[in-house]
Amino acid sequence: MSVTSSRGRRRAALLALAAALTVAAPIVEARPGGGGSMGSRGSRTYTAPSATPTAPGGATTMQRSQTSPSPGMNSPGMANPGMQAARPRFGGGFFAGLLGAGLLGALLGGGFFGGLGGIASMLGLLLQVGLLIGVVMLAMRFFRRRSEPAAASYARNASDGPNPGMGGPMGGPAGNPMGGGNAGPYAAPRQPQMRQVQIGPNDYQAFERLLGDIQDAYSREDRVTLSNLSTPEMVGYFDEELQGNASRGVVNRITDVKLLQGDLAEAWGEDRTDYATVAMRYALKDVTVERGSGRVVANGDPEATELWTFQRQPGRGWVLSAIQQTKR
Structure with a gap:
C-alpha cells in the first residue's frame, strides 16, 4: 500500500507541475525597443560599437534607423563625377x-x-x-x-562678381566660389567634424537615471516624458510599440529596474552633438497584462544586456538616441 500511495503522490505532483507549466505565461521581450536594434548613432549608426566586458560580443546591426548609409563617392558602375568622358572633336x-x-x-x-x-x-x-x-x-x-x-556673355557675368540673387559666385552656394556645395546627384555628403568627448561620473549617473526613467515612462505609456528623455526618432518607435499593445488590449508593466553592470563602449562628438554608447546589464520585472482584467499574459526576461546610445546638444542634457541588442 505504501509503495502504491508513494507512486500516486509522485504522479500527482508531476501532473500538477505539468499543469502549472501549461498555464504559465510565455516569456517574451516586451520592454522598450522590443528586443530589437533601432535608432541613430550619427555617422556611426551602421558601425558596430566597441566590445566591452559587459557586452564582449558587441552589438547587432541596426535594424531600424532614420539615418541613411552614406554612399561612396565612386560606387561600382558610377563614373567619377569629377571626370568627364572623352569626347571626340568634331571632324576627328x-x-x-x-x-x-x-x-x-x-x-x-x-x-x-x-x-x-x-x-x-x-x-x-x-x-x-x-x-x-x-x-x-x-x-x-x-x-x-x-x-x-x-562665351562672351559667360565671361562678362563672371567678371561682374557674385549675383546677389544667387548663393555665391558663378551661381554656386555662398562661400563656395566654384559652386561645388550644390547638392547635385553626385554631391558627396558633408563629413561632420569629429572630436573627442570626455565622460565623467555625472554622465554615468545620468545614463543610469535615464535607464530607469525611460522604462518607467514606457510602462506608464507617458509619451510626454518619453519625448523629454529620447530623440523624436526613438519616441516614434516607442509610440508604434505602445499603439500595438493598445490594439491587442495589453499593457507592458516594467518595474524594479536596477543596473547590475555597465561600461562605456565609445564616446565622440560630431559638430555640436556629443554621443556616448554604453553597455548596460540590468535586472527588471517585465510583465504584459490585459488592460481590463490585469491578468498576466506574458513574462519578460528578468535580466537584459543592451547597448544604449545617448546624445547631447549644447546646453541640454543627455537623451536616448538608440538601443542595440548584444550578439549571442
Whole structure:
C-alpha cells in the first residue's frame, strides 16, 4: 500500500507541475525597443560599437534607423563625377574614318564617290579630299561663331562678381566660389567634424537615471516624458510599440529596474552633438497584462544586456538616441 500511495503522490505532483507549466505565461521581450536594434548613432549608426566586458560580443546591426548609409563617392558602375568622358572633336574620328575609307577605296578602285579607280584616280581623290576639308572648315567656323556670343556673355557675368540673387559666385552656394556645395546627384555628403568627448561620473549617473526613467515612462505609456528623455526618432518607435499593445488590449508593466553592470563602449562628438554608447546589464520585472482584467499574459526576461546610445546638444542634457541588442 505504501509503495502504491508513494507512486500516486509522485504522479500527482508531476501532473500538477505539468499543469502549472501549461498555464504559465510565455516569456517574451516586451520592454522598450522590443528586443530589437533601432535608432541613430550619427555617422556611426551602421558601425558596430566597441566590445566591452559587459557586452564582449558587441552589438547587432541596426535594424531600424532614420539615418541613411552614406554612399561612396565612386560606387561600382558610377563614373567619377569629377571626370568627364572623352569626347571626340568634331571632324576627328569621323573624318579620319572617311579618309581611311577613301584611300582604301582608291587603291581598290573606288574612292569616296566612285572615283576613276586604281592608282590613276589619286588626283581625283586629292581633289575630293580638298573639297571635304573645305566643307569641314566652313562648318567648324560656323559653329565657332555661334558659340562666341555665349562665351562672351559667360565671361562678362563672371567678371561682374557674385549675383546677389544667387548663393555665391558663378551661381554656386555662398562661400563656395566654384559652386561645388550644390547638392547635385553626385554631391558627396558633408563629413561632420569629429572630436573627442570626455565622460565623467555625472554622465554615468545620468545614463543610469535615464535607464530607469525611460522604462518607467514606457510602462506608464507617458509619451510626454518619453519625448523629454529620447530623440523624436526613438519616441516614434516607442509610440508604434505602445499603439500595438493598445490594439491587442495589453499593457507592458516594467518595474524594479536596477543596473547590475555597465561600461562605456565609445564616446565622440560630431559638430555640436556629443554621443556616448554604453553597455548596460540590468535586472527588471517585465510583465504584459490585459488592460481590463490585469491578468498576466506574458513574462519578460528578468535580466537584459543592451547597448544604449545617448546624445547631447549644447546646453541640454543627455537623451536616448538608440538601443542595440548584444550578439549571442
